[in-house]
Amino acid sequence: MKVLPECYVCALRQVLAAARLAGGDDFAIACLKKASEILAQLPDGLTPPEMGEPIYRIVREISGIRDPFSLQKKRQNEVVLALYPWLEERVKDSDDPLLTAMKLAIAGNAVDTGAQESFNLMKSISDALEKEGRYEAYELFRSKLEDSKAILYVADNCGEIVFDKLFIETIIRRLGAVEIILAVRGGPIINDVTEAEAKDVGLGELCEIIPTGMWMPGTLLEKTTEAFKRHFERADLVISKGQGNWETLEETDREIFFLLQAKCPVVARINKCDEGNFLLLHKP
Amino acid sequence: MKVLPECYVCALRQVLAAARLAGGDDFAIACLKKASEILAQLPDGLTPPEMGEPIYRIVREISGIRDPFSLQKKRQNEVVLALYPWLEERVKDSDDPLLTAMKLAIAGNAVDTGAQESFNLMKSISDALEKEGRYEAYELFRSKLEDSKAILYVADNCGEIVFDKLFIETIIRRLGAVEIILAVRGGPIINDVTEAEAKDVGLGELCEIIPTGMWMPGTLLEKTTEAFKRHFERADLVISKGQGNWETLEETDREIFFLLQAKCPVVARINKCDEGNFLLLHKP
Numbered sequence: 001m002k003v004l005p006e007c008y009v010c011a012l013r014q015v016l017a018a019a020r021l022a023g024g025d026d027f028a029i030a031c032l033k034k035a036s037e038i039l040a041q042l043p044d045g046l047t048p049p050e051m052g053e054p055i056y057r058i059v060r061e062i063s064g065i066r067d068p069f070s071l072q073k074k075r076q077n078e079v080v081l082a083l084y085p086w087l088e089e090r091v092k093d094s095d096d097p098l099l100t101a102m103k104l105a106i107a108g109n110a111v112d113t114g115a116q117e118s119f120n121l122m123k124s125i126s127d128a129l130e131k132e133g134r135y136e137a138y139e140l141f142r143s144k145l146e147d148s149k150a151i152l153y154v155a156d157n158c159g160e161i162v163f164d165k166l167f168i169e170t171i172i173r174r175l176g177a178v179e180i181i182l183a184v185r186g187g188p189i190i191n192d193v194t195e196a197e198a199k200d201v202g203l204g205e206l207c208e209i210i211p212t213g214m215w216m217p218g219t220l221l222e223k224t225t226e227a228f229k230r231h232f233e234r235a236d237l238v239i240s241k242g243q244g245n246w247e248t249l250e251e252t253d254r255e256i257f258f259l260l261q262a263k264c265p266v267v268a269r270i271n272k273c274d275e276g277n278f279l280l281l282h283k284p
Numbered sequence: 285m286k287v288l289p290e291c292y293v294c295a296l297r298q299v300l301a302a303a304r305l306a307g308g309d310d311f312a313i314a315c316l317k318k319a320s321e322i323l324a325q326l327p328d329g330l331t332p333p334e335m336g337e338p339i340y341r342i343v344r345e346i347s348g349i350r351d352p353f354s355l356q357k358k359r360q361n362e363v364v365l366a367l368y369p370w371l372e373e374r375v376k377d378s379d380d381p382l383l384t385a386m387k388l389a390i391a392g393n394a395v396d397t398g399a400q401e402s403f404n405l406m407k408s409i410s411d412a413l414e415k416e417g418r419y420e421a422y423e424l425f426r427s428k429l430e431d432s433k434a435i436l437y438v439a440d441n442c443g444e445i446v447f448d449k450l451f452i453e454t455i456i457r458r459l460g461a462v463e464i465i466l467a468v469r470g471g472p473i474i475n476d477v478t479e480a481e482a483k484d485v486g487l488g489e490l491c492e493i494i495p496t497g498m499w500m501p502g503t504l505l506e507k508t509t510e511a512f513k514r515h516f517e518r519a520d521l522v523i524s525k526g527q528g529n530w531e532t533l534e535e536t537d538r539e540i541f542f543l544l545q546a547k548c549p550v551v552a553r554i555n556k557c558d559e560g561n562f563l564l565l566h567k568p
Contacts, residue, residue: 005304005312008320009297016293028289033324036292040321044313 001247006266007048008039011055014114018056018190021072022063034058049218049244052114056189057215067188069113076111076159076191077201080121087166090129098145099138101170102259103128106278108163109156109242109261113191114217121159124261133278140282141257145171148236150179153207154219154249156242161193162201164241172206181231182207187215192244218244221252243267246281256283285531288550291332292323295339298398302340302474305356306347318342333502333528336398340473341499351472353397360395360443360475361485364405371450374413382429383422385454386543387412390562392447393440393526393545397475398501405443408545417562424566425541429455432520434463437491438503438533440526445477446485448525456490465515466491471499476528502532527551530565540567 015035019028038054060066067073080087087104094100107128110119127133145151153168155161168180182203185192198209213225219240221232232238238256240249246258247267258281262268268275299319303312322338344350351357364371371388378384391412394403411417429435437452439445452464466487469476482493497509503524505516516522522540524533530542531551542565546552552559 003313005300005309005316008313008316009293009300012296013293016289019289025289029287029292029328032289032292033326036296036320037324040317040324042317 001047001250001267001270003042003046003048003051004266006264007051010048010264011039011051012036014052014190015055015059017113018059018068019063022059022065022068027062031059031062034062047218047220047248049214049216049248050220052189052218052244053216056217069188069191072113073158073191073193073197074200076157077162077197080108080111080159080162081201084162084166087125087163091166091170097170098142098174099135100129101167102138102141102280103133103135103278105160105163105167105241106133106259106261106280108160109259109263111157111159111191112242112263113157114244127276127278131278133280134273135278135280137257137280137282141280144237144255144257146175148175148178150181150231150235150237152181152183152231152235152238154183154212154238154240154245155193155198156245158191158193158197160241161198161203165201165203165206168203168206180207181235182209183212183219183228183231184209185215185217186211186213186225189215189217192217216244218248220248250283257281258283285331285534285551285554287326287330287332287335290548290550291335294332294548295323295335296320298336298474299339299343301397302343302352303347306343306349306352311346315343315346318346331502331504331532333498333500333532334504336473336502336528337500340501353472353475356397357442357475357477357481358484360441361446361481364392364395364443364446365485368446368450371409371447375450375454381454382426382458383419384413385451386422386425386564387417387419387562389444389447389451389525390417390543390545390564392444393543393547395441395443395475396526396547397441398528411560411562415562417564418557419562419564421541421564421566425564428521428539428541430459432459432462434465434515434519434521436465436467436515436519436522438467438496438522438524438529439477439482440529442475442477442481444525445482445487449485449487449490452487452490464491465519466493467496467503467512467515468493469499469501470495470497470509473499473501476501500528502528504532505536534567541565542567 019031035058091097091101107124110121110124184198185194212219212228240258242260262277303315319342375381375385391408394405394408468482469478496512524542526544546561
């Protein structure tokens with residue numbers, strides 16, 4: 001997906017939110033001015049995460065803080081880990097544990113400090129358990145999954161990653177011997193998950209964790225590491241989480257299943273759904 | 285009031301809304317990039333309307349359309365004129381017609397295409413008639429008004445101007461012989477009222493209409509015309525409508541009564557009220 005006019009406003013809103021975490025009004029204005037300068041010079045045809053990369057770099061550079069979101073990320077993982085036993089019960093008690101774990105993995109996508117000004121995780125969990133989403137591709141997903149020996153799972157945010165863990169455990173329980181490669185960001189960007197936070201929640205024991213090499217809130221295939229490209233090509237199944245990964249991977253050549261919430265009016269419009277809808281999208 | 289970090293995001297959101305009226309995605313992106321360039325170079329310490337001036341000029345210049353809001357402005361006046369007889373009855377039937385007309389003049393301030401993404405005029409009218417606002421200065425306002433021979437009324441938006449007409453008629457009915465000078469913008473900016481639209485709704489028969497000279501959504505005293513400055517100085521009472529006029533006139537030397545809705549989180553925070561609150565503010 002290419003940047004649309006709305007993305008410019010959203011980018012500046014995100015700079016403001018990030019700057020507020022790292023300093024006061026004067027600092028925020030300095031960040032906003034520098035970000036405006038970057039927006040003015042942005043080449044055409046970028047994806048939204050490519051726009052996000054230099055924008056968030058500004059806040060890091062002006063503040064000298066490498067990861068302004070580090071405390072938020074830690075708390076997000078802690079809170080969802082505290083919910084984990086309860087979430088696990090919902091999955092085990094359900095008629096179709098794989099489907100329930102998948103819906104909850106989409107619910108977890110609500111934990112996003114970038115795309116929205118605020119989020120309501122409790123509502124998302126309740127929507128996952130009680131409301132319908134766009135899950136028409138689920139039967140196909142399940143059958144492809146059952147034939148898979150190697151799965152590439154492209155992660156998105158902290159907090160959400162704990163829901164991913166539950167989904168991954170459910171997949172392993174169902175399939176038995178399966179190799180899962182978990183791809184995470186190469187460096188801190190918004191509240192996106194990097195190697196450290198994926199290990200913190202215990203995913204190192206279930207998967208091989210590899211960084212994509214990206215310091216942007218998405219996965220631009222041509223700029224990923226050789227290792228990522230190799231797994232992307234050879235995996236039997238690719239599961240991609242969240243809007244930023246969808247925005248950057250939806251035009252690649254291979255088959256992907258995307259799990260995301262449509263968090264902004266632009267993404268909702270393109271996918272012909274309402275803002276906040278839960279989507280399992282199949283790209284052949 | 286000086287520009288705060290939130291104003292940068294709001295400015296870009298307003299450019300997007302204005303650009304959407306005048307063209308498609310590519311046009312909107314061109315406007316947003318040019319506006320970003322301006323934001324990056326903006327001197328410190330401006331008021332929000334001073335920031336709005338070059339931002340909206342961009343849309344005019346790139347589109348070649350002098351007044352992208354002209355149709356909106358026409359419709360806003362037409363709709364409120366259609367409501368006029370009903371509004372007039374509400375004023376005449378009330379215990380204190382002056383107070384009711386004043387509250388309705390604040391309700392009319394909802395008709396603002398700039399400060400908010402959307403507005404709900406019906407809710408505003410109902411809030412004016414049924415809910416409490418911050419009207420503690422009303423007794424003082426009424427007594428000052430009764431001693432006034434010359435009143436300067438600084439207008440804000442189209443649509444709203446029809447409510448102003450009702451308020452002005454109510455003032456004239458109460459005071460009898462009084463001179464009312466209605467100050468309007470010098471040229472088209474957002475949906476702000478200029479001389480043409482003030483005359484369209486019949487205000488030329490009740491007041492002397494003068495342009496402030498401003499092509500910005502506010503009134504920067506040092507840049508107004510000599511005629512405006514003279515009236516501003518010699519009027520017995522100055523009534524100023526809306527947020528943009530408050531943002532620019534609140535630090536001037538003379539006594540002013542401001543009638544406005546707090547339409548953004550920044551203005552609400554400064555005035556220690558909630559967003560959407562109705563305010564009659566007295567500046568001594």
